[in-house]
Amino acid sequence: MGRFISSIIIFSFFSALLFGIHYGAYYLLTRQNKLVVTNVFIKGNNFVSAEQIKKACGFGSSTGIFDFNLNDAASSIKENPLIEDVEINRFPPDIVLIKVKERTPLSVVVDSGKNAYLTDKNGYVISKGYLAGIPVIYLDYPVRYEKNSINDDFVKILLKKLEEFKGTKEIRQIQVKRKEGIYIVIKGLEKVLFFIGKNIPDNTLFNRIESIAMRIRKENINTRFIYVSKENAIGYK
Template sequence: MMNMETKVYQFPHKKKRHSKFGVWIIITCIFLLIFYLVNTDIFIVKNIEVTGNYYLSEKDIISLAGISPGQNIFTINLDKIRTNLLENPHIKDIKIRRSLPNSIIIDIDERNVVAAVPYSGVYLQIDEDGVVIEVSKEYQDSSMPILSGLKVKNFYVGKKLDLENISEFNKSLAILKGLKENKMEDLISEVRILDGSISLISSTGLMIDFNVEKNIDYRLSFLKSVLLDLSSKNYKEGHIIVDDVGNIIYRPNQ
């Protein structure tokens, strides 16, 4: 008699087959959605909003951006617009975004001119970072201080000045930034670098020794009050010393 072992027979399951038809349906729907978004009039750009601009007009910025009328908002290359705009030396940075359904928002951070640097018969207009924004043949804006005494090796519009006396230049930039923040551009006509020292010349002709290393903004705000006081008393000539301790000394011309 044969020994029989217990054997279990499993019921065969039907193999699941992926529905190619279902996949094609999904792909087709995606393409139809993309086609609709690209071609519908709802997403045609109708409004371009520009903020933060002062020197450049809205028309200039839109032209520089290269946005054509009738473009679909989803086909606009924001990175390319950013690249186009940053080629202009007046623009320091930008933020750009889509605002559905039909608007593009461009927020501009412009470079502000803080001084004019005389060089080889022209004036290099620079911002607070030392970047050359424009080159002019004449000194055009009397409310913009002149920065003299720089040893310029070379320059390119849109780039920082190439100099020998970099340390004095950086100190001068801090002073120029402070002048702008304290609204003193009309009080100071020149920032002068000479033999490693920095002097300011007031719009009335006062000579000011300003070899300050720290708290420049505070020292300038204090100097502003002194200059206004001297002006009210009709003191237009003399010598002022601003020391690093915090004192301001005025000596009239002998």
């Protein structure tokens, strides 16, 4: 029994000694800037600045390469609603590589209560308010906003179809009126309403609208209303 206790004491002593040596060596190296984070490389960020990402990680001028938890740092970065996913890797002695996947703003959804939600393709609300240059979807009914997302199946389908269309930047507005149907406004032709009825717009309809818009511009056609699916619609084939 005495030998067993002695063995435990000896093992504990040497374990503590080794830990102390390793910690002491690490401490000295960090004080000499040998194992300090000095190079942070960030990939995938278009909207969130590198400084914002570094600040979220809490990196300082003397942060040791092993002083931070990778999962905690990733969670801090993901608190920014523009960030969808994060991957962090460290490469001693001084390099940290951060790969982020951002949520791309796709549209602003405005409901009947004039609540404006900046959303991505999945209906996730990045922020409240408007963003210049992207389509605005106007609804004539209220939508439910739950857990940072728009809880409306129709809106989510509409966003998916909008994301699939390569000419999204040409669309200024999509007006959804439950009793009438959907009206679309194209940039540069703000006085023209493209009506598609109660169809959910897909690539076929979007491309048809784009083709009609090109003809209106080219031939300087004076019109205020186009029923896209009618055979007499301008440019309809």
